[in-house]
Amino acid sequence: MIKQLLVGMAAGLTVLGAASADDLKLGFIFVGPKDDYGYNQAHAQGETGISGLSGVKTVDEAQVPETVAVEETMRDMITQDSVSVLFPTSFGYFDPHIIKVAKQFPDIQFLHCGGLYAEGKTPKNVGSYFGYIDEAEYICGIVAASTSKTGKIGFIAAKPIPQVLRNINSYALGAQTVNPKISVQVIFTGDWSLPVKEAEAANSLVDQGADVLTCHVDSPKVVVQTAEKRGVYVTGYHANQSAMAPKGYLTGAEWDWTNVYGMYIKLLQSGKTLENGGIPHMFRGGIKDGFVKVSPYGSAVSEQGKAAAEAAKAQFLAGTMIIYKGPISDNKGKVVIPAGTSMDQKDPGLEKMDYLVAGVVGSTQG
Amino acid sequence: MSDPEASVSAPIAQPSVAAAEAGTTRRAAFGVRWRRQLEAVLIPVGAIAVSLILFGVFCFFAGANPLAVYASIDKAAFGSWYSFQNTLVRAAPLMLCALCTAIPFRLGLVVIGNEGAFVIGGLCATIVGLQMPTGSPLTVQIAMALSGMAAGGFWILLVGALKYYRGVNETISSLLMNYIALALLNQAVNSWIKDPSSLNKPSSYPIPDAQMLQPIGGSLVNWGLVFGIVACLITWFLMQKTTFGFQIRVIGGNIRAARLAGLPVGPTIVIACFLAGAAPGLAGMVEVAAVQGSASESLAAGYGYGGVLVAFLARQNAFGCILVSVLLGGLLASGGILQRTHHLPDATTLVFQGIVFLTILYSESLYGRWKFFREGNA
Numbered sequence: 108m109i110k111q112l113l114v115g116m117a118a119g120l121t122v123l124g125a126a127s128a129d130d131l132k133l134g135f136i137f138v139g140p141k142d143d144y145g146y147n148q149a150h151a152q153g154e155t156g157i158s159g160l161s162g163v164k165t166v167d168e169a170q171v172p173e174t175v176a177v178e179e180t181m182r183d184m185i186t187q188d189s190v191s192v193l194f195p196t197s198f199g200y201f202d203p204h205i206i207k208v209a210k211q212f213p214d215i216q217f218l219h220c221g222g223l224y225a226e227g228k229t230p231k232n233v234g235s236y237f238g239y240i241d242e243a244e245y246i247c248g249i250v251a252a253s254t255s256k257t258g259k260i261g262f263i264a265a266k267p268i269p270q271v272l273r274n275i276n277s278y279a280l281g282a283q284t285v286n287p288k289i290s291v292q293v294i295f296t297g298d299w300s301l302p303v304k305e306a307e308a309a310n311s312l313v314d315q316g317a318d319v320l321t322c323h324v325d326s327p328k329v330v331v332q333t334a335e336k337r338g339v340y341v342t343g344y345h346a347n348q349s350a351m352a353p354k355g356y357l358t359g360a361e362w363d364w365t366n367v368y369g370m371y372i373k374l375l376q377s378g379k380t381l382e383n384g385g386i387p388h389m390f391r392g393g394i395k396d397g398f399v400k401v402s403p404y405g406s407a408v409s410e411q412g413k414a415a416a417e418a419a420k421a422q423f424l425a426g427t428m429i430i431y432k433g434p435i436s437d438n439k440g441k442v443v444i445p446a447g448t449s450m451d452q453k454d455p456g457l458e459k460m461d462y463l464v465a466g467v468v469g470s471t472q473g
Numbered sequence: 474m475s476d477p478e479a480s481v482s483a484p485i486a487q488p489s490v491a492a493a494e495a496g497t498t499r500r501a502a503f504g505v506r507w508r509r510q511l512e513a514v515l516i517p518v519g520a521i522a523v524s525l526i527l528f529g530v531f532c533f534f535a536g537a538n539p540l541a542v543y544a545s546i547d548k549a550a551f552g553s554w555y556s557f558q559n560t561l562v563r564a565a566p567l568m569l570c571a572l573c574t575a576i577p578f579r580l581g582l583v584v585i586g587n588e589g590a591f592v593i594g595g596l597c598a599t600i601v602g603l604q605m606p607t608g609s610p611l612t613v614q615i616a617m618a619l620s621g622m623a624a625g626g627f628w629i630l631l632v633g634a635l636k637y638y639r640g641v642n643e644t645i646s647s648l649l650m651n652y653i654a655l656a657l658l659n660q661a662v663n664s665w666i667k668d669p670s671s672l673n674k675p676s677s678y679p680i681p682d683a684q685m686l687q688p689i690g691g692s693l694v695n696w697g698l699v700f701g702i703v704a705c706l707i708t709w710f711l712m713q714k715t716t717f718g719f720q721i722r723v724i725g726g727n728i729r730a731a732r733l734a735g736l737p738v739g740p741t742i743v744i745a746c747f748l749a750g751a752a753p754g755l756a757g758m759v760e761v762a763a764v765q766g767s768a769s770e771s772l773a774a775g776y777g778y779g780g781v782l783v784a785f786l787a788r789q790n791a792f793g794c795i796l797v798s799v800l801l802g803g804l805l806a807s808g809g810i811l812q813r814t815h816h817l818p819d820a821t822t823l824v825f826q827g828i829v830f831l832t833i834l835y836s837e838s839l840y841g842r843w844k845f846f847r848e849g850n851a
Contacts, residue, residue, distance in 0.1 A: 140819055168812045169819035173771040175764055179559045180809050186555075188813060199674055203766045221673065270673045297659065298770070458672060 134184035135167040138197035145326035145345040150196040153364025173199035181208045192216040209233045224388040234381045236390040238398030239452045241277035242423050243360035246401050246416050247342040248281025250357050251319040252289045253412030261312030262293045263322040267471040269460045271323045276464045277430050293469030299325040309333040347402045359402040366397040394423040437462035512846035520836035524829045537815040549810040550803025558693040564802030568701030569756035570780025571794040576749035578789040581725040586647030587753045588777025589654035590625035594754025595761045596658050597624035599768040602680050613684045617758050625754015626747040633746025637739050676769035686763040697759035704752050708791035786833050
């Protein structure tokens, strides 16, 4: 009796909160907390950015691990919340979880951040989106090198995987355009979220003379705060962290998911789908396409530094900038891109990157 | 904490009592046992009720209607066959992981290396599975299960041996061995068994689909649940009904007395720790063979730490581990609906678990406080 009453009340609440049938209902899934100052926050901001659009309803769930839990969340969002488009944002959700659930629900669009669509292998209703954030890292490298007095930059990274190596290399190549002798020292912590190790790495890099820090971990919070505390400069990642380092924050490489999700919504609202070819299975873009951006420059950035950064940005916007233009050697002296060869952002070779360019101190063995 | 069952001793009948009085004593003994068991049920149930009320207060201040929240938890955890399956899927690895703490606890050891044994079990099962690409599904699955159990068992055996032969604190060593297990996993999936096509999420080569553990008869539930229930029942039987279990309990009660009595203390500790580790090792194998399909960092999803929680909530009773795992599985499964329907912050599930855990731990101190449960003892 009481149970029926409670269920009745819950049902009543659900009806009150129900949306009209024509609304486009989107479900967002995050692997960590929505306020991590990093990867998840960037996606959550993207969701918030589009949730006010007319005809759009969103539902989200955070702290969902890469296990059967995410399969269950996806199924629940589809069956209980009548979601028609899912954005499971963590890379590890893709294989096997998204592939498995996508096969069970062929009418639902699964849009995954970072995955690779394989024609004929991945279900047709799965698409992938990602940004060339190394373009923003290249600009951050320019700003960092033009601000550094010691000529040493410290980079704290999670794992030596292609995506991370590409960011480090682009950062170093950007920095080298300002100061060819600049040294970028890398420390790999081994995992995406290890706050204690990140703080230790940041402190040890500062002790070794680095006066600009940056990072590629899930939440840059610890690195940014440690840099500010030690009185050195820092460039951010994922989201804008300037509030945590008002003195030392130079700029940062940010995602613009609000823009990307907005583009998806326009396509979806005009009846386009992954299956009918209206939405590309691989949706990629850089600064020019509005996938990524750089944070506003901090007070410590010189006019000269700003000018150099803006010049590079203008080239990205014009589509004339190619970061990986030979000759480029790795930090062991081996030529990885010969003279005369250019690899543009779409080059699949860049997705397999397994080296650190010359000028970077560190090893891909972690 | 003392073992409730071990401390239940039937009142000793006076040698001189007449037959009638002996009957009274038996009745009294029954009365004591009945009241003790009632206590053992009422205290945890009461604790859960109190934690629900406390959580309701939290929800109220977070801006949600507590009654609607309770209804949602019930609906998401146990409300339908679909949601109950989700609960069971989450409960299965918890049962196996809980045994890793519950078995050594009877020896007086607090082992929290469940996560490490889970990861090592999953990793070794994957390595063995990958060696037999042409094996029949059943052969491959048996080989994977045995290697997962052996690896997890060896992992915790080391903890037990370090404790007994070198005096190393088992809680610290098992905790640290979790990190070693993770490091081994990362090293393996980055080099020895790395699938080169797994670029941004280093993973092992996949186990072929045909060799994967299939769900039980068209449901969402996999065989891990059966393994978990059977393992808990075997453990319960072993502990309560066999000489080996008795040895374990004597060692846990007083290790010097056990030595004086001539019990093989060292071998018992080592074997019990092996059994303890084999359980999460098997859970790791199931995670690879039924869910993930390959070994990667996703293996370390916290089932092991959840198992520690389950073991303590079940008061280290193997049978209780089954029930508590289902309860905790339900709570975990309801975490999503709290966020999606009631717009509570994502940390709410953690708050809920924390409240339940603390309340139940506190309730431990209530045993023996009420005369009612002790009456008939005099």
